[in-house]
Amino acid sequence: MKQSDYKGVWILAEQSGGRVQRISYELLTRGRELAGKRNTDLTAMIFGHDINADDLQALIDCGADRVVAMEAPELEHFLVEPYSACMLKIIEEYRPEIIIAGATSTGRTLMPYVAIKANAGLTADCTVLDIEEETGNLLQTRPAIGGNILATIKTPSHRPQMATVRPRSTKPADKQSGRTGEIIRLEATSDLLASRVRLVDFEANEDSHSLQDADTVVAVGRGIKKGENIPLMQELADALDAALGASRDVIDRGWMSYPHQIGLSGKTVTPKFYLGAGVSGSIQHLAGMQTAETIVAINTDPDAQIFNVADFGIVGDLFEVVPILTQRIKQIRSSK
């Protein structure tokens, strides 16, 4: 198999309950740009069961030239073995030159599993993707060592070139009128569906907002002093319609539960708007949030690291500043 036999840019669209998820449209934005530069087609692959037909059409409307959906009851939820068998089948049949997926819990599990078996190069959690002019290779840029460096990586002589892309690091593609494309719906054959992992239950988050999907994130740091003070920040988060996150200190002291942790040993978030109060900005925390679009910080220490990555800061006591801020935001919201 020659390298030139591999053609086209592919994205892995994700579905939940048969509905296409936001990350898919973000990947279309990325994929469209790459396909344009590479002068090739963009295809979305998706695995699931009874996937909403309008949503599949929406993938076309938002930039895909083709959609390949593989469906079976066993594909309703992500399971690494059947999903990777399906992706490997697609690689074998269609020979994509580039496959990009979200750096989600699904993408970050499925892609490495597939890349090994496909003998492909894979780069994790990229924030910038580009095409190298001279060679046509995919250039993948990602933060490493806690965000201290950016590394640009390529896969010169293996195909496909695979990458996961940090969620929310680009805008979702919009619908354009008059787009047409082919939708191929395939029933996944039983030889692809064996799984030694079984989903027996799902416990949904109690919070209304998922931290990684939120447009606005309010983060609490050690400056909150004790767990009883968390409602002060929750009120601000509610006023901003934001998800509430926290630095490691807050989690380790048991003031909030682990799924709220932002940073190197917690979650990576890229919201439109991040507001940190009482967060000092340790290198580990910054690694989890510094790609946010706008960063605002409130901290008593004028030299706190968080101000180095912030767009706006108030040097002050959160217990004095936050209640007034919450009040003002509530006023603005209610007058709208």
Place this chain on the structure above:
Amino acid sequence: MRIIVPIKQVPETNAVRMDEETGTMIREGVEAIINPLDLYAIEIAIRLREEHGGEIVVVSMGPPKAIKALREAIAMGCDSAVLISDRAFAGADTWATSYVLAGAVKRIGGYDLIICGERATDGDTGQVGPGIASFLDLPVASYIGKVDSVVEKSCRVHRLVETGYEVLDVELPAVLTVVKEIADPRLPTLRGKQKAKKMEIPTWTSGDLEVEPDKLGLNGSPTRVVKIHKPTVARKCEKLIAGDDESIVVAVDRMVEFLKEKQLI
């Protein structure tokens, strides 16, 4: 029950200093530690052994000095260790690293579980755990926050995803990658440290593993680092001091104005 825990020695992230000119990491004087996320893997392995009996083999691929990380794992309570070290492994990306570690796991053999930290704090890819599973053709369950039970040849786990927890039944042998909430890592005991000091830790080279030479290290790695650079911080922080009542109101007013300009509220 036999558990294998692959670990990585990493520079302590707190102490990382960057060469401003070249954008590379200054390694001199930076302490090398066990990847903090691997401590959770070691801890849950110890707890599972305490409950079910068996043994824990800890394995690391790295330079000879990585033996220190293995001794620390023994001091915490692991039973034996193997260092995988060979110049031929240098420059390995996650593909070639997974390949060698899978080779080492194969040679150790007889395992029920392979437990990894979710990712390493230096490379930060999270790809090696699923990679080992793929080479060994084992199921993998990632982002595990809780092991509910291990019964016969199956375990029930909680997997942390964006919208909640999946409860999964996983057939053994399997690979788990675990997150912080799984267990609070214990400190090494004095007895553990003494045991670790005396323990003979074998070093396996490529010749000790069933691996093909052209799949090792940089040569075996599909990816290449083209460029390393320092991120440019384009943010200029507008910083206001809020001390007395008046300045607090002024600062909040200005913040609200700023957020309106940005169309964030």
